[in-house]
Amino acid sequence: MQWRLSASPSIPPRPESPGDHPRVDVSWYAAVAFCRWLSRQVPYEVRLVGEREWIRAARGDDDRLYPWGSDDPGDQHANCCDLVGGTTAVGRYPDGASPFGVEDMAGNVWEWCIEDYGTQIRDLDFKSRFRSIRGGCYTSGPKWVRIDACDWHDPAEGSETLGFRLVRAILPGG
Numbered sequence: 013m014q015w016r017l018s019a020s021p022s023i024p025p026r027p028e029s030p031g032d033h034p035r036v037d038v039s040w041y042a043a044v045a046f047c048r049w050l051s052r053q054v055p056y057e058v059r060l061v062g063e064r065e066w067i068r069a070a071r072g073d074d075d076r077l078y079p080w081g082s083d084d085p086g087d088q089h090a091n092c093c094d095l096v097g098g099t100t101a102v103g104r105y106p107d108g109a110s111p112f113g114v115e116d117m118a119g120n121v122w123e124w125c126i127e128d129y130g131t132q133i134r135d136l137d138f139k140s141r142f143r144s145i146r147g148g149c150y151t152s153g154p155k156w157v158r159i160d161a162c163d164w165h166d167p168a169e170g171s172e173t174l175g176f177r178l179v180r181a182i183l184p185g186g
Contacts, residue, residue, distance in 0.1 A: 032101040034121045034175040040143045040167035043124050043176040050178070057181035060126040063162070065179060066146045070118070070159045072111030077158050079110035079117040085154040090119030092148055092157045099150060116147075118157035121175035122165070123147045129164035142166060149173035 089108035125144040142164040148157035
């Protein structure tokens with residue numbers, strides 16, 4: 013499995029997806045390899061988002077259900093509930109931005125998180141075999157695009173509804 017983490021990333025755009033859409037059908041291993049590759053190209057570390065970071069970026073400082081603050085996942089806020097039938101351009105729903113201005117936290121594509129699935133899971137074998145995903149996707153109903161919704165996926169497999177979000181790591185003293 014170590015080779016997957018150090019392999020040169022190969023994340024080509026899907027022919028049917030324009031360049032401004034999220035990359036999909038990328039395994040967790042490929043996403044991590046891409047982060048490592050990109051970190052060697054820029055003067056800082058790049059990695060997948062952590063679950064706590066994802067929640068904070070989506071929720072802000074209150075207990076909102078959705079990043080945009082209302083209790084309605086209406087179509088002006090996110091690409092969800094199979095309204096469009098596929099991914100949309102990143103940033104197409106500015107009214108769905110979180111309190112910190114982060115867009116597309118809900119809908120469009122599920123996003124890989126760096127952690128194993130579910131800290132509350134007691135079955136360690138199950139927990140360590142899967143990675144957490146957040147945010148819901150274009151086919152997700154209202155309950156799956158809520159901030160508190162979390163699911164899991166096999167890290168060796170991608171999906172048409174699964175992508176990733178990068179974060180710039182803040183290193184100690186930096």
